[in-house]
Amino acid sequence: MEPIKVTFLGTSGSVPQKDKNFASLIISYKGENLLFDCPEGTQRQIMSSPHSLMKINHVFISHMHADHFLGLFGWIATMTMNQRKEKLVIYSPKKGKEKIKKILAEVVKPSFEIEYKETKKGTILKNKDFEISAFPLKHEVTCFAYVFKEKNKIGEFNRKKAEKLGIPVGPLYSKLVSGKTIKINGKTFTQKDVMDYSKSKEGRKIVFVSDTRPIKEIIQHSKNADILIHEATFLEKQKDKAIETLHTTALEAATTAKKAKAKKLILFHFSARNSDPEEILKEAKKEFSETKIAKELETITI
């Protein structure tokens, strides 16, 4: 099974810290590197990670607060200096495109094409290996969570079955597997004739929840997620602040993970007030034992 890797480029919320950059991450799968949020300092964090500045083709911005998108411009300037040619696709909420374009016009003329796509509820990117969907969160401005979902595996091709039916070895096999119907000597064959559906497998799912108050939609979309990556700006003792600024406490994030039956919860986007990871972890584990605190530049593999 091809690994899915999540690299945390930063783990701090709202303001950076001496030892933590702003929250953002890369999900890597089958040669694609997907960047989620791009705050100030992201290009330097990427340089310090196993990733390359030039090998990211899709960026997903959760919302247009400075601490989630200001790193785009320096990164684009550096890639222009390095003469990038590949297109970069930037997904951002409504009016994000205009904001990014206005700033970029004052900073650099990119050496490559930038395609802007508006993030909306539902599937926003789909290819043969995975899809990315989005759903709205509850924050001061329009803010989206992003869901990475590996394609489900619909059974496995059973060569023995195919040979028994007399289907000749060759391209007909992949036609059948892809769902096409074929005819051989007047006989019709379909996918089910050559598949072993007992080998079907649900694709892995990673949910990235940035700035938000807890809402039921997070639970719905995180059902059985392999990893729920969730902001935990505050602790329960700062709940007033969490409510006021529309953020989540570690305990609330853990409750969401529990209700969603997520396999693992990874917390990040920590306020500088909470510098003790053990305290955050302890609070979350009261509700959900499979909790982990994201560390700077750490890569998690599933």
Next chain:
Amino acid sequence: MEPIKVTFLGTSGSVPQKDKNFASLIISYKGENLLFDCPEGTQRQIMSSPHSLMKINHVFISHMHADHFLGLFGWIATMTMNQRKEKLVIYSPKKGKEKIKKILAEVVKPSFEIEYKETKKGTILKNKDFEISAFPLKHEVTCFAYVFKEKNKIGEFNRKKAEKLGIPVGPLYSKLVSGKTIKINGKTFTQKDVMDYSKSKEGRKIVFVSDTRPIKEIIQHSKNADILIHEATFLEKQKDKAIETLHTTALEAATTAKKAKAKKLILFHFSARNSDPEEILKEAKKEFSETKIAKELETITI
């Protein structure tokens, strides 16, 4: 003598490096902290230095290339979150103000006043302790060097002289020292009657030369400088690149320091191609032995 401190917030040129942020520095003297250039990541570098984000009131931008001003916006956003009230004065070359304002409008509404001043040749800031002047460099866009000059000390008050002349102890002393003329019993006294001019002292001078080709004006303005802080993007073996991109080699910077009879040369703004500080130092020392390589977050005191 009150120390003057220079803190290097970053030492890399054009693009950041794993272990080096973009070039910028703070000069501190008598409670004033002056920031020179503000590239991406500056706020986090300040957090890692002995300085405070909130205690800088003047910023001097050398030129409007991304790697010299992109850090303004995140820093202003963080100070706004921290509810800064003190005015910030930003000096930048012509049209810098418009560029900064356009970007800032897309990022954050500051909680404090920002005064924009255009950097022009000559003195741009003067107070009782020091003055800042600027002179144009030779780069792809309008670019200024900045000169920090401590006020000259014009002799020292000689109390014995004053007492001998029968001038009563009290406020008349400081009147005389400040240059005013006083009369006592029909007799006129001036500054020179109470001063020991043998104790005069030229103020210390620090010159900050960012992106440029070597030009004679740098030598003129750096005459006898206590510290000449100079870019050294390239080495002599990359001179073609230095000429093409309007930068300076380590040897060229050293030649400038030598001709200016500077007391100390500190090099920074290094290309990522030159990762060996010993090589840069060796090249510069051929011409000027009092050369030093700036280190990340290092503070130099004179």
